[in-house]
Amino acid sequence: MLKQYRNDRIVILTTHFMDEADFLGDRIAIMGSGKLICCGSSEFLKERFGVGYNLTIVKSDNNVDSNKLIEFIKSIIPSSNVLSNVSSEIAIQLRSESIGKFPEIFQGLDERKNEFSIESYGISITTLEEVFLKVAENTFPDDPLTISKAQEG
Numbered sequence: 001m002l003k004q005y006r007n008d009r010i011v012i013l014t015t016h017f018m019d020e021a022d023f024l025g026d027r028i029a030i031m032g033s034g035k036l037i038c039c040g041s042s043e044f045l046k047e048r049f050g051v052g053y054n055l056t057i058v059k060s061d062n063n064v065d066s067n068k069l070i071e072f073i074k075s076i077i078p079s080s081n082v083l084s085n086v087s088s089e090i091a092i093q094l095r096s097e098s099i100g101k102f103p104e105i106f107q108g109l110d111e112r113k114n115e116f117s118i119e120s121y122g123i124s125i126t127t128l129e130e131v132f133l134k135v136a137e138n139t140f141p142d143d144p145l146t147i148s149k150a151q152e153g
Contacts, residue, residue, distance in 0.1 A: 018128040026129070030135050037135050049135050050126030052095040053102075053149060055080075057109070059088045060119040069116040072108060077101050077135055088119070 002024055004010060015021055021028050022042050028041040038045065057069065066085050070092070073080050077098045083091040093103075102123070109121055 018132050022128040026080070030132055032136050045128065045131050046097065046126050049131045050096070050099070051093055051130060051134070053123050053124050053125055054083065054094070055092045055105070055121065057090045057116075057121040059090070059094070059117045059118045061117045062088045064117040069118075072116070073105060076104050076108070085153055094123075 002013070012024055013021075013024060025042065027039060028042055030037050030045070038049065040048070055073070059066070059069075061111060069090065069115075070082055070085070079095050079096055079098065081093040083093050085091075106121075109116070109118060112118075
């Protein structure tokens with residue numbers, strides 16, 4: 001309903017649901033301790049304050065050791081960070097700067113699918129919820145780009 005009626009209007013919506021803000025907001029402001037911390041489009045905030053991408057791999061067999069798979073990914077993107085390795089699912093954080101290496105990762109995962117016992121894999125960009133949590137725990141007072149750059153984006 002809000003999307004339908006927002007044409008030619010300014011709508012200010014406050015919410016704690018970042019998915020809602022991401023979907024509805026043209027510009028999103030994040031406040032902390034009663035102060036405006038940052039403001040910008042969803043894409044700007046994700047790029048500026050996000051952690052990059054999350055690669056999620058589901059193994060077809062829980063008993064298969066994940067270390068070879070993790071080592072393979074770290075050999076291509078050394079800065080990758082294992083977020084979780086529980087049961088048949090592995091979640092790995094990849095920084096935005098490593099986007100050029102994604103085709104190599106995907107090709108390697110496809111070629112070694114049986115060796116690593118991969119059932120499926122997918123990649124997603126940082127969520128606005130992750131951005132909010134990062135911004136809320138760390139304010140960036142020494143960063144002049146926080147507000148000024150956001151207004152350009």
